[in-house]
Amino acid sequence: MLIKSNDLLAFLHKAVQEKLDGTTDVVLPTSNGNGHTYFGTLQNGQTAVLNSFRTVDPTKILFYLTRERMRPEELAQKKRIILGVKNCDLKALEVMDRALINQEFVDPTYKHWRESSVIVTSDCGAIGPTCHCNLVDGHPFATSGFDLNLSAINDNYVITVGSDKGEALLKLLQKHVTLSQAPETVKQQVENQRKAIQQQLEQQNAAYARSTNYDHMRAVEHELWNDVSKQCIGCGACTHICPTCYCLILNDETKAQKFVKERSYDSCQLSGYARVAGGATPRPEMHKRFRNRYLCKFDFMPHDFGLLGCTGCGRCTDACAGEIDFREVVHVVDKNLATV
Amino acid sequence: MAAMVESLRPDNMLHNPYEVIPATIYEIVQESPLIRTIRLRPEKPIKFQTGQFIELTIPGIGEGPFTPSSSHFISDVMDVTIMKTGFVTEYVHQAQVGDLVGLRGPFGSRYPIEKFEGKDVVILGGGCGLAPLRSLFTTLLDNVDKYNSITFLAGAKTPKDCIYKAEVTGWRKYDNVKFLRAVDVVPEGEEWDEEVGVVTVLLKKLDIDPTDNPAVVCGPPIMMKYGTLDLLKYGYKEENLYLSMEKKMYCGFGQCRHCVMGHYYACKDGPVFTYAQIKDEEDIWE
Numbered sequence: 001m002l003i004k005s006n007d008l009l010a011f012l013h014k015a016v017q018e019k020l021d022g023t024t025d026v027v028l029p030t031s032n033g034n035g036h037t038y039f040g041t042l043q044n045g046q047t048a049v050l051n052s053f054r055t056v057d058p059t060k061i062l063f064y065l066t067r068e069r070m071r072p073e074e075l076a077q078k079k080r081i082i083l084g085v086k087n088c089d090l091k092a093l094e095v096m097d098r099a100l101i102n103q104e105f106v107d108p109t110y111k112h113w114r115e116s117s118v119i120v121t122s123d124c125g126a127i128g129p130t131c132h133c134n135l136v137d138g139h140p141f142a143t144s145g146f147d148l149n150l151s152a153i154n155d156n157y158v159i160t161v162g163s164d165k166g167e168a169l170l171k172l173l174q175k176h177v178t179l180s181q182a183p184e185t186v187k188q189q190v191e192n193q194r195k196a197i198q199q200q201l202e203q204q205n206a207a208y209a210r211s212t213n214y215d216h217m218r219a220v221e222h223e224l225w226n227d228v229s230k231q232c233i234g235c236g237a238c239t240h241i242c243p244t245c246y247c248l249i250l251n252d253e254t255k256a257q258k259f260v261k262e263r264s265y266d267s268c269q270l271s272g273y274a275r276v277a278g279g280a281t282p283r284p285e286m287h288k289r290f291r292n293r294y295l296c297k298f299d300f301m302p303h304d305f306g307l308l309g310c311t312g313c314g315r316c317t318d319a320c321a322g323e324i325d326f327r328e329v330v331h332v333v334d335k336n337l338a339t340v
Numbered sequence: 341m342a343a344m345v346e347s348l349r350p351d352n353m354l355h356n357p358y359e360v361i362p363a364t365i366y367e368i369v370q371e372s373p374l375i376r377t378i379r380l381r382p383e384k385p386i387k388f389q390t391g392q393f394i395e396l397t398i399p400g401i402g403e404g405p406f407t408p409s410s411s412h413f414i415s416d417v418m419d420v421t422i423m424k425t426g427f428v429t430e431y432v433h434q435a436q437v438g439d440l441v442g443l444r445g446p447f448g449s450r451y452p453i454e455k456f457e458g459k460d461v462v463i464l465g466g467g468c469g470l471a472p473l474r475s476l477f478t479t480l481l482d483n484v485d486k487y488n489s490i491t492f493l494a495g496a497k498t499p500k501d502c503i504y505k506a507e508v509t510g511w512r513k514y515d516n517v518k519f520l521r522a523v524d525v526v527p528e529g530e531e532w533d534e535e536v537g538v539v540t541v542l543l544k545k546l547d548i549d550p551t552d553n554p555a556v557v558c559g560p561p562i563m564m565k566y567g568t569l570d571l572l573k574y575g576y577k578e579e580n581l582y583l584s585m586e587k588k589m590y591c592g593f594g595q596c597r598h599c600v601m602g603h604y605y606a607c608k609d610g611p612v613f614t615y616a617q618i619k620d621e622e623d624i625w626e
Contacts, residue, residue: 099595100595104608105593105594107595218602218622246597247598248590248591248596251402252403254397257399259360259442263358268597275588276426276586276587276588277404277425277427278426280561280626281626282623282626300600
């Protein structure tokens with residue numbers, strides 16, 4: 001189906017104002033005019049940007065809040081439409097889903113936010129300087145796992161349905177907006193556009209080419225990790241902004257004999273991360289903590305969840321105060337993998 | 341995940357794992373200058389299996405993982421033995437009878453005591469590592485005839501640091517149970533007529549065929565390491581050595597990742613591991 005971008009925007013405004021189908025929030029990438037986008041709401045008057053590359057903030061902040069009370073019974077009932085989610089973040093949510101909603105336990109607040117949201121992905125119409133999903137077998141467009149997907153062509157979006165939730169949203173959309181069938185020529189345009197962006201990515205990241213087998217990453221000499229982590233100051237920005245990092249600390253906010261746990265992000269890059277009472281810590285040196293992050297993405301998470309922990313969004317590189325390029329590190333490590 | 345690991349981890353994650361059960365301290369035993377046992381009465385019974393741990397909250401301060409030190413056949417009350425060594429434990433040592441604390445759990449794997457039946461069981465521990473071992477030991481004592489023999493080798497720094505003093509006489513009454521102790525040093529003015537040396541010196545008093553018998557180890561990292569290596573030297577099999585790994589088990593159920601040791605989580609795959617399981621992982625002794 002095809003929808004005019006102005007019609008979509010008008011519908012989204014109406015959906016919130018008139019609480020269509022119980023909609024409470026519309027969240028989508030908004031521009032601050034400097035070329036970057038951030039998740040925001042329609043209400044603040046900023047420009048919605050659905051066809052650029054991923055937002056500065058990872059989508060996880062909408063589902064795994066930076067600080068949150070672990071009392072799901074107190075959570076507000078919401079129904080959110082989240083648009084402009086990019087494929088890297090969608091894949092990251094898949095990792096989070098396996099980590100936080102599984103047979104062993106269910107994270108009550110994550111599940112709440114996940115269930116109360118409809119996810120509308122959109123194809124990347126541009127790439128960011130650190131984007132590298134192509135290096136982790138990804139694409140700048142989603143083919144599954146979304147509720148609805150939007151592919152921008154001129155002033156229109158081609159809509160693809162990916163789930164029952166998406167089907168329901170499409171029906172709601174059709175009640176308020178006239179949609180047309182997407183002609184074959186437009187579908188072909190989508191394909192061509194996707195290929196073009198993929199090619200841009202491949203060109204951008206050609207210098208960081210690597211194998212896709214990380215099985216022996218643990219065997220790489222500590223010496224090498226020491227070298228590649230020299231500029232790391234251990235601030236933890238990379239893990240906080242990573243769309244798959246979910247390490248947490250619990251603060252006790254108990255007052256008046258009512259037990260309350262509040263969760264916030266933690267980072268394995270911080271020196272006190274795994275320290276136990278008495279002072280012992282398994283990774284006192286920075287390069288060991290640095291190495292731990294890469295192992296977590298390429299060894300531990302694949303072991304635990306069957307998925308790579310890196311989806312190639314490149315945010316860790318953007319956020320790094322030491323200007324460490326994640327791609328470069330993996331590239332160098334990979335070169336050494338061949339020799340171990 | 342290996343099948344054996346799953347069997348050691350009872351399914352108890354069906355509730356909100358962040359839910360805190362209030363408990364009242366009804367008795368405090370000052371075991372040594374740095375170690376005390378607090379006796380808790382939770383608002384509702386907490387059924388655990390020996391070796392599993394709980395998260396203890398001091399309201400408004402924080403929480404930490406501790407292994408109950410009482411028998412798992414008791415669920416309406418629970419003993420927790422805690423050393424003063426950090427932020428939360430400092431407050432545990434200021435707590436008074438009647439104070440309210442919180443409990444989450446139980447979490448993690450258990451000692452597979454059904455495999456110990458008919459065997460000669462050796463328990464080796466030191467310092468505050470005796471806490472989970474007292475739970476195991478008293479759980480075994482509740483059905484003492486099921487085991488061929490039970491030998492508990494307990495270490496402490498000095499005679500003053502020995503814990504569970506009030507219970508030693510009772511523990512030594514059983515025919516098939518030995519409770520042996522060693523202290524590292526005997527400072528002037530303190531009396532001691534048992535073994536002197538690191539706890540592993542007690543291994544020379546052992547007269548057990550290690551081939552198919554289990555041994556359980558818990559203590560400070562350095563003791564865990566050398567205790568394990570000495571038991572291997574004695575002839576114990578890697579798969580019969582059970583270690584209680586204590587890492588920073590922050591959440592208790594494999595979410596926060598603080599206790600990850602390579603492909604294992606101390607909190608959900610452990611804290612009870614066989615040496616065979618984890619011997620190749622990094623940093624296990626730190």
